[in-house]
Amino acid sequence: MTIRQLILFTTALSGAIGFADIAAAQEAGQSGAPGDTQIGTEDEILVTGYRRSLADAIETKRRADSIVDVISAEDVGKLPDSNIADSLARLPGVTVDRQFGEGEQLSIAGVEPALNRLTIDGHSVASADWGGNPSDRSSRSFNYSLLSPTIISQAVVYKTPEARLQEGAIGATVDIVTRKPLDLKANTVAVTAGGEYNDRAKRGSFRGSALYSWHNADETIGFLGAVNYDKEQLSRAGVATYWYRTGAALLEAYPRDINGNIVYDGPGGTVATGPTINGARPNRATIDAFSSARYASFLAREFFKQERERIGFSGAIQAKPTDNLSVVATGLFIRGNYDNVSNSMYTYGFEGSRMSAATFDNGIVTSATFTGIPDGTNGATGQLDTNFRRTRIKNDSVAMLIDWRPDRWEITGNFGGTRASGGKNPEYLLDFRTKQGFTAGTDGRNTIVNWNSPASDPTKWLSNFTALGGENLSASDRENNGGRNFFGRQIGGIPLQSGFTLDKEIFGEANFKREVDMGPIKSLLFGGRYVAHENSNRTFSNAIFTNQNFTLGDLDFYILDGDLYNGLGTSGNGTPYATLDRDGIIAALRKFGTTNVERGFSAGDYWLVREKIASGYLQANFQSGKLRGNVGGRFVNTRDESNFFLQSNGRFAPTQITKSDNRFLPAANLIFDVSDSVVLRGAAAKVIARPRYSDLAGSISLDDASRSGSGGNPDLKPYAANNFGLSAEWYFAPGSFLSGEVFYRDITNYIGNSVTDDVTFTNFVTGITQTYSISQPINIANASVTGFSLSGNTALKWGFGIQANYTFADAQTSIATGLPFLSRNTVTVVPYYENGPLQARVSYNRRSKYFYRVGRLQSQDYTDAYRQLDASISYALTDNIQVQAQASNLLDETYYQYSSTKSAPTSIYKNGRVFSLSASFKM
Template sequence: MMGLSDFKARPLKTAFLLGVAAWPLSAIAQTAPSTTQADTPVAETDDPAASSEIVVTGFRRSLQLANEQKRNADVVSDGISAEDIGKFPDQNLAESLQRITGVQITRNRGEGSSVSIRGLAPDFARTQYNGRTLGSGGSRSFDFTTLSAEFVSAVEVAKSPTADMIEGGLAGTINVKTAHPLDIGKTSFNGTVEGVYEDNPKKLSPRVAGLANYVNASKTFGINVGVAYEQRKYLSLNYQGYGAETGTEGQRNPPVDYNRDGDFGDTYTFNHAQAYQAYPGTRKRLSIIGTVQYKPTDNVNVFADYFHSDFRDKNLWYENATRFTNIAPSLPGQPYGVTASTIDTGLVPQLVAGSQGFLTSMSATGLDHRASTFSQDSRKILNSYAGGFDVTDGDMKVSGQASYFKSTTRNLNNGFATISRGIGTITHPDGLGSPPKVTYGTGYDPIDPSTFYLLSQDFFGGRNSDRNYEGRLDAEYTVEGSFLKSLKAGLYYGDRQNTAVDTRSSANATTLARLSGGRLAFVPGFEGASGAVRATDILKPISFDTKIPNYPASYLVTDLAAYYAIIPYATVIGAVPPQDVSGTGYDVGERTMAAYAQAGFGSADGRLGGNLGIRYVSTQTVSNGLVPDLNGIIIEPGGVFTTVPTGVPTKVKGDYEYFLPSFNVKYELTDALLARGALARVVGRPGLGSLSAGTSVNANVRSINSGNPGLQPYLSDQADLSLEYYLPKQGLLSAAVFYKHLTNYIIDGQVTQTLTAQLRGGGTQTIVFRRNQPLNLSSADIKGAEVAAQIPLAYLGGTFDGLGVFGSFTYIDAPKVPQFQGGPNVPLNDVSKYNYNVGGYFEKYGIGLRGSYTYRSRFTGGDANYFGDGAFTPAYGQLDASASYQITPAMSLSADVTNLLDAVQQTKNNFGLTRIYSQIGRRITAGVHVRF
């Protein structure tokens, strides 16, 4: 943990945050109570006949609000707005954001989880909640699966910065906004009750939400409380190839003659493992918000708000796996080895140094066949508190905010290393771009539990804590009657700390036999000196209906009920309680002080406007970690789990400071046509985990990973230019071009390191590892263009009234850079060159229909994976649809379908070998929304 001497200016932090919190109290004390009404909100009507104005509702209302937000912004930006409380266009914020130009998303279990902006990885997108920092772990990116959309009034994506914006959003800043009580303007209640049906498991789960808002008669005080609960019972079906490993025959344990030439000196590339997987699971998300607002006069506004998220994901991980890398006798003297193989000598050598070819098919005796089962339980709890004020005195406005958030993630998983030594053949009948086919030889039944043995029960997991104190104070002076419109200045202080540690323990076969009281028979000498227990009574067959090619009709998994009837969970974990793993943890602290000055300007006719400013940022970091002696690592039988000896405590400090100028200008060429331009220098900080002083080891995939506390932030000098044409009836046409010059780009420094590992139970194994450490080694230029359109078809006449189309297209030109030191140039991570979405809607007579298709072209996850063989995600498109019906002004029905066409997601390596093939299925949500 951090000590008092680790950072400078701690007294300044305390005084600053106390000053921010206390400043408005004196202003309120000097302000006499007022009976003046707060600003009257725009009149609402649920009955179009009751007003002569045209009332825009539904999705069209959402587009209208977003267009107004875009037009009034001081920067190049886009956004999405809710038409009403509880009626955000999508149930997942990331799914909505993907319809914004320049935004791409990645999905987790079928839900949008992380957001990329303009071709940069999610870590470059800064996420804020009502203007303050929001985090969800050691990454700079935010996990949107933890945030319910029920209470969100708008999401703004600022693509160019101003000096008063908190730095760090090199790609852009996403600000999630919720409505304060006096913004809603009346005492009300909005509620939603829905069912969520998942197509793969064919199960229904609840989704409920409610927001109660109270405003007093004088509209000077308000309070609201919202609660949302959602459950998802999902089933993800996958094929996973663990990557193309290159190894020398003699370095296998025991040696394997892959080409059957009688020696063990050849080097080949092969798929480390092919695994068919199923993840049945349940996600539960509880979100709570609360806001108190006091506005005694038009000039004083004080507020405090709270946000809580509790997200839990529990699933089973069933895996049927075979491994090229581990061919051996189950007991001494039994036969093993390759009986036939096919080697492509032209596919790999030009891509992998030293390889003589790729094993495209193989038959073997003693083939490693796993019936693995893992129980996974992850829980993330986030709490965010804030208090702030706005005080206006004549031409002077002073505002401040102090906030705190803490995100805590805990996960504890346990797995069963259940293995059989089979007779099998692995082929690629549909080519490397499709999952392989595994068939079994005469005399071996893959679903006969009597051939399987349990080596160990392993517990593994970890903890991550991410917390941040933050405060800011801003003052703005409005200038009347001149080209200079305003002067603004402010201070900012942030104090963030991220800690993480892995935990692990293992109950070997000897321990399991003892705990079972002999009900699990011990087999000495199986898989080496550790032995095993027979798994005959603890396995069961399962089967799934899936479109994944070559997925097995059925396979064996651990029957948890049968197993825990023999050895209760509490008994086994009590015998081997999980312990912190030396060398894997880190403790990173980061403190930032910033000051800025900004001037706003504009012409007398209001057509020209903009701002010019500069921000000064000073950051100090302290990283604590453990550096272990890697000569003492221990690996389990089969090489799946790695134990690292206790490391030496290490502390490393760092600091940097920058001046960040920014310039934004907009000009109304006509009443409908607006041009914008922006220039800025922006920083993007490394991931907090990348600043770790520790080291982790994975003997199974032969990698060593170290952090680098000395990393400097990314820098971007960037320019934006856009045109926006605002049509009547909520229409919009827009186009933009952008350019970013990145320096200090971080890539992996990579070397090989040979270690002799101890085998648990006796013996040693020599392993060649790839050692990775992030370094500031590169630069890159990114440029692109965006176009978007929202066109109501009412222009074509009354027949088309209520119909509309919308869409956007983004082109990103990103360079190729090495992913590791000395490596070949490959495309920049997470960049899809082409991204588009297109959709249409109909809203009339209380009926609302909407469909949208989103697409992103191929992109890479980088070479810095298990074996450096690349990870490319092919082009992916997804169709979503929704329908609603307004029964009464106070009640509506809705239904949404996510992934209507049941699209599958894939990942491939450098030469087309399938790494991931995943089917999550359709998700249907339907229910009722009420308000009164």
């Protein structure tokens, strides 16, 4: 934690503690901050707006039977943000990844997104994502950007479980509680409309939502319907290094003498063909040092343009024929259009004698110069990829919630289904080559790509046939081409359903609660749940070949805006570069695609997991004086049927393996109400999180010659953990609190990739059973996460208030990289103002660096510290009409990822500032 962060946070918390005089005044019956409206008795205060949402959330947290954090909508369907993930990121222990500018995935209590869960009104939600998104598509996480806040009442983060709650999360479960028609006034109308502008995309778009809720005078039946429409513009330029190699690879083709020095041609070395390093011919010591230095091989300039368009409908029909029976049918339907164009211009990483000069410093090759490919010679020194992806997302969920309370019983049911699909359908791929010489290198956030001719010259980007010459079709492509041969070169393809994910579930549960008089035991809870889930991934491949000579200059090219790369540390003439937009890519494939080969179903990219889960629980709620809580256990049976293909010598065999896992998961929560304003909590539980679907059923390939292979692992066990939590909460004034929380996650069966020896397979090609060394995901390690959070909120004088939290998390694990997505330090400070019709808020959030993933060639990729500064202001023109202005990412923060050390970048992006203006009407 930096000194600046510490000052920010300690100032906020010390200020909150110093407001005890305000707390005392409020407890004595004063009205608190100006802008509150006093009604009813002298002590009864109606608080509206942002402070009302905080007060509602705090009250839910205070009443909870476990350790939770909560966000509440400040009005009908209105959260403080347009994105639920960004609102949740202001809670202690919750961090969000913002690779595309808006929050999409949450890590909680130092645990990666794949090990957390999302439910809506207590039921699961299927998940699929758009093609091209690097998010964890095969995990059980959810893209929060798909959820509109239109009908949300609260989002509750269960950091410690109860036996009655669904299993499947190690970090936490987030439950979205939706509005119900009988909760609102009859004929409630809420409409919001406005626009937003991204200063990097230099484009604007429209957003809007509408809600109507009705019920009859007897409040026995009601209907709620809401629709939302969102459109966002992204024009994201960036820098990427596709992998790192060492200087030794750049020198390997140069001849050496017996002392290890490079041999130069000519008497006395007067005609030098070997490279210079740091401006001179290298000696043995320089060669050794350079050989261990890292070089940014395949250094890219990227551009990604997307118009995200989402429309969603949600509805609820609620019937309450008697005072003790309520039945609610809900539906959520989301359609997303995430079409995007991406292109990447990158250098090739050469091993050989093309390098003529290089410089290096502190273990990094800061520049290397390579000669071009002579005319009349086949070859290339770089590449330009242009892709257009047509992507659609569908997400549908329907559920029936039953709540019946006869006598001392409470009987509830939750039945329904959820289905989601997403992926590229189709994807248009087209690439070019260049033969130019170039200089490229990196030094931390500064990178250089300098071609012999500017990258904006379209005539230097050649068709693959022009640059590389022709070749015959492979045997498999010739077979797919009806046995006909073709002499040419592949220039791209139009794969159908590339990475197409289908995720669906049918669920049903019944819960029973009985009030009892058994000493301290006040109620008994029991019930069961059954789930049939299915997750699959499919790709249908395609390749397009040409035998024609052409360049990018022969097409309808354009040159990128030079301002796109401002602030990204780029130099050289690699930017701006010439490229194609969507229509140009499609037109080029049609014009020059001489032969189209349908490769069909891609067995190597296929998986299908059918999962059936049966669970039952028993829980006792107890209270004795100031002590209360719950204790119970949940038994879970998980049966996975993994379907994939076993590959050998280019042939595939469908394979099915079924495994079953049984778990007993005890949970206990102990709560001590020290006084009316102080609550202590302690919790302990066993929890699980299930493996990624692709890990369970990834295609397995075998090589008999080396007796090796790679693929998924249907024998994976679930992640398992012992979770412990302690918290102390002081509710020192209405709508105000200070809280401290300590959490510990002792995780076993952590899944990572490794080589497993002596794995037995019967090769379906040879019929021989033997053992192989398989690179696959395995339950490789144990890990523990220890951390604490401090959080608080209070209303100050003259309408001001402040919300703040700080979280520290640390992991102990045998995994060298540490745990994915774990930031050691996270701080959030939200000062706000609310007085009469005016509301204003500023939000600052910072998370420290975190391990992101294992990249190409086993690169250990990290994401650097990230700051987010947002602001909003609103004014109520009347009781029914409000105007609001918002700004997000005011710092235009750089999303910076690196390989092991910060001087070796892997990705550098800026997503731009977003400004929005809207108006709301409610009645």
